[in-house]
Amino acid sequence: MxxxxxxxxxxxxxxxxxxxxxxxxxxAESAPVSSTASATPVPANPSTSSNVSKNEEKSxxxxxxxxxxxxxxxxxxxxxxxxxxxxxxxxxxxxxxxxxxxxxxxxxxxxxxxxxxxxxxxxxxxxxxxxxxxxxxxxxxxxxxxxxxxxxxxxxxxxxxxxxxxxxxxxxxxxxxxxxxxxxxxxxxxxxxxxxxxxxxxxxxxxxxxxxxxxxxxxxxGKSFDYYALSIMLTSKKINQAIQSDKLDTDATMKQVQDLGEQIEQLKSKQGEAKNDSRDRKPQASTFIDAAEKYLLDAKTRVRRIRDNTPLTTGEKMLMENAPQMVDGTFEKVMDSYNQMVTWFNAMGR
Structure with missing residues (x-):
């Protein structure tokens, strides 16, 4: 129990x-208003405009x-x-x-x-x-x-x-x-x-x-920095759900992990582009990327441990009693990395 x-x-x-x-x-943040939006003509029928406004307000x-x-x-x-x-x-x-x-x-x-x-x-x-x-x-x-x-x-x-x-x-x-x-x-x-x-x-x-x-x-x-950051979080959550299953499909889950790795590389590319424009720089972005790569490694290690049926060592069994997050290939360690990634994701803001 x-x-x-x-x-x-x-x-x-x-x-x-x-x-x-x-x-x-x-x-809840609204989309940035484009430069052409202010030039959009007002509809001739004021009641139509009013209805649209009310619908938007209701939404x-x-x-x-x-x-x-x-x-x-x-x-x-x-x-x-x-x-x-x-x-x-x-x-x-x-x-x-x-x-x-x-x-x-x-x-x-x-x-x-x-x-x-x-x-x-x-x-x-x-x-x-x-x-x-x-x-x-x-x-x-x-x-x-x-x-x-x-x-x-x-x-x-x-x-x-x-x-x-x-x-x-x-x-x-x-x-x-x-x-x-x-x-x-x-x-x-x-x-x-x-x-x-x-x-x-x-x-x-x-x-x-x-x-x-x-x-x-x-x-x-488009597939911006924000897009890949959120996509990484959603993909990671799916991986979490998979690796805590009693019957893990290691091949399918490893494909999810590899897809996550590709998304992280895309995010790093977007971060590199942002360095050339101070307006696009994200506070804590580098730390988030580091946390995502740490999670990626821990998720891979978890899948490999299950796939290869790697038993716990004597020392690891002792750690499992009080500090399972310290043991490579455990669900607890993956979750510890995931929670760190969430912390830095939230710190970046949007």
Missing amino acids: KRDLLSTVIGCALLLAGVVGCDDNKT TDSESIVSEKMHVYIECYNDIDETIYRSIQSYSTWLADLKKGPTGKEEYVYGISKITADLDKCHANMSEVAALKPELEPIDKAALPYINSSIDIVNVINKMNKYYEQQDYKDDAFAKGKELHTQFMQAFSAFKSTSDTYSEAIHEINDRRQAQLLKKIEAQE
């Missing part, structure tokens, strides 16, 4: 990385609301989900079996980490944006069950934290600890279900919006 929980936390890291562009500082308003929703939904997810799973991870470390809970015979008792995230604020914000029109499905329907189940499990976790912090188990032979564990497992079952549904909804919407953004950039700018 301990291993499964760790994998879930890494899944959260994937989501954190997967939301690049969702703050919509990138997606902008709708996009603004969608962006607001996604900002709230993702911010709360990032604040809550991994924190809860890490708390559960801390609880599982001293239990022989998480499902069964404490027996009273444990050699060491470490309790469970307290959660201080502002769930009430998230509940208020998520309730507010979920009611806004237009509807954004499937996430609007997934949002409130998620935050409600989060509140339920956090309430139980914090009661458990106090119980173990005060060492009350020494006075009641773990009686309340066992009672709280039953409540915990019920809350955890509900939380995990809603968390999985909510996470999938964020991914679905985010993937759709990023694909639309990529097309928009290509239509406005």
Whole structure:
């Protein structure tokens, strides 16, 4: 169970990385106005012009609301989900079996980490944006069950934290600890279900919006630096999804990795062109490219390790317990590189 929980936390890291562009500082920006746009004649029919203007305004308003929703939904997810799973991870470390809970015979008792995230604020914000029109499905329907189940499990976790912090188990032979564990497992079952549904909804919407953004950039700018930067992020996310599969098609995934390498080379070419024009220079672009190449190497190493069925060494097995991101060819190391790449992608701005 301990291993499964760790994998879930890494899944959260994937989501954190997967939301690049969702703050919509990138997606909501309007296209640059061309020099010929101001010379466009005003339509003779003022009502037509008015209708067009209203339609554009309505479209902008709708996009603004969608962006607001996604900002709230993702911010709360990032604040809550991994924190809860890490708390559960801390609880599982001293239990022989998480499902069964404490027996009273444990050699060491470490309790469970307290959660201080502002769930009430998230509940208020998520309730507010979920009611806004237009509807954004499937996430609007997934949002409130998620935050409600989060509140339920956090309430139980914090009661458990106090119980173990005060060492009350020494006075009641773990009686309340066992009672709280039953409540915990019920809350955890509900939380995990809603968390999985909510996470999938964020991914679905985010993937759709990023694909639309990529097309928009290509239509406005051609295959520019921004185009290749975002394309690299989208391709990398597909690679992440492939390499965490139980049955990896190494040949197909290696082709994706090679395609990523070609995109990075195209990006480097665009960066070289930008050096000749200060207006096109991107802050942190070189660091992003370095991070992308590091991710590329780690992704290749992961695919090769699975393809060649390379076993873990004794030293690597030890590292896997506490620092799997340090082991070459692990999914955790790929994700660590990916998250670094996301950091620098966001730092570049647009």
